[in-house]
Amino acid sequence: MSSKIVVLISGGGTNLQAIIDACTDSNYPAEIVGVISNKADAYGLTRAKNSDITAVALSHKDFASREDYDQALIKEIDCFDADLIVLAGFMRILTPSFVQHFQGKLLNIHPSLLPKYQGLNTHQRAIDAGDDVHGVSVHFVTEELDGGPVILQAKVPVFEGDTSDDLAARVHEQEHRIYPLVVKWFAEKRLNMQDEHAVLDGNILPISGYAAD
Numbered sequence: 418m419s420s421k422i423v424v425l426i427s428g429g430g431t432n433l434q435a436i437i438d439a440c441t442d443s444n445y446p447a448e449i450v451g452v453i454s455n456k457a458d459a460y461g462l463t464r465a466k467n468s469d470i471t472a473v474a475l476s477h478k479d480f481a482s483r484e485d486y487d488q489a490l491i492k493e494i495d496c497f498d499a500d501l502i503v504l505a506g507f508m509r510i511l512t513p514s515f516v517q518h519f520q521g522k523l524l525n526i527h528p529s530l531l532p533k534y535q536g537l538n539t540h541q542r543a544i545d546a547g548d549d550v551h552g553v554s555v556h557f558v559t560e561e562l563d564g565g566p567v568i569l570q571a572k573v574p575v576f577e578g579d580t581s582d583d584l585a586a587r588v589h590e591q592e593h594r595i596y597p598l599v600v601k602w603f604a605e606k607r608l609n610m611q612d613e614h615a616v617l618d619g620n621i622l623p624i625s626g627y628a629a630d
Contacts, residue, residue, distance in 0.1 A: 420447040420604035423499040425507035426454045430461020432505040437468050439597035447604035451497045487515040513560045521610040523558035535563035540581040553592050555599045557610045566615040567626035571595050
């Protein structure tokens with residue numbers, strides 16, 4: 418039986434599309450049962466509808482506080498009885514109560530080699546620092562922003578003269594490869610979180626995740 422996934426988005430949903438595409442493989446062990454966005458005009462909602470996936474717009478602007486919004490979001494997600502919640506460009510800082518409710522069932526993708534460059538503008542920050550390697554991390558979500566245990570990273574080179582857009586394009590290509598893979602591991606019950614550690618096939622993963630170099 419396939420694991421049920423809810424994907425949270427705020428924008429175009431390219432990582433959502435990568436997972437939608439992966440789910441078209443009959444051997445893929447998961448299915449997306451719902452897509453929720455805090456922005457009604459997010460193109461990712463159109464991607465969901467085009468694939469006959471339930472798409473829900475739940476605007477944070479309709480709520481008085483972050484806590485109120487997250488409680489409504491919890492109720493919406495719980496309606497899907499999801500096994501896994503995938504953050505794919507969901508541009509909201511989650512409240513502790515939300516994270517605790519879905520502890521161990523929340524994945525995020527972040528465009529840097531965590532723990533470097535938590536937060537925003539990661540590509541430009543890597544260029545400004547003179548880094549020759551940049552990348553992307555998939556991690557479990559904890560209450561610390563971009564601070565949960567890393568599951569898998571992919572590295573890309575930084576070339577002289579790169580703009581942040583150049584680097585973003587290179588990173589996006591890797592994002593679309595590794596996120597469906599990590600979702601697959603979780604759906605196969607090979608991956609879980611124990612005591613703030615990512616565990617794959619019974620082995621605690623190092624700080625940089627699986628297969629680092």
